[in-house]
Amino acid sequence: AQSVTQPDIHITVSEGASLELRCNYSYGATPYLFWYVQSPGQGLQLLLKYFSGDTLVQGIKGFEAEFKRSQSSFNLRKPSVHWSDAAEYFCAVGRTDKLIFGTGTRLQVFP
């Protein structure tokens, strides 16, 4: 069955600290992988995507993610978190255009 697991429901970090949000997937073939961010009361904004090629992808707002086929993972990272990064983050996978989303990780940033 196709699924996405984000094991961390809620993460709290201090401003300036590094961040890693975990994402594991189950999919029949190598999927396309996405990270979206949802700020309170806002829609979903695409942070980055992986289709093929270099397994380390750079996105907007200083985020990056690494695709690890052997671990079926696509973890999101940021070296230094800003208070404005507080939001909910969703990992998504899909081979066709239908996306399967994880349950999201809520990021809280303390000053």
Added chain:
Amino acid sequence: DSGVTQTPKHLITATGQRVTLRCSPRSGDLSVYWYQQSLDQGLQFLIQYYNGEERAKGNILERFSAQQFPDLHSELNLSSLELGDSALYFCASSFSGTGSGNTIYFGEGSWLTVV
């Protein structure tokens, strides 16, 4: 701004009623998707249209229907509304629906509250 426009942004209606949510895709995009986000179900794919034709169906209830018009805008019709239909409904669009890895861009959603 993703370029995907959804109206209305907020809607409150009573049980048993019918509502229509409207979506204008990004300029040039042929594919439109509808997703439902609720606390208990998370983000669920409902349905996809490509250039006016239904392309894929997800967890869409029989009380719900959608269509994509010749000008490519789409409407999601929700009828016989129940309390459990209260959710954030997202529309999204992409250039094509051929599975070639096109990026899907989301609108800001329509908040539906059923009372």
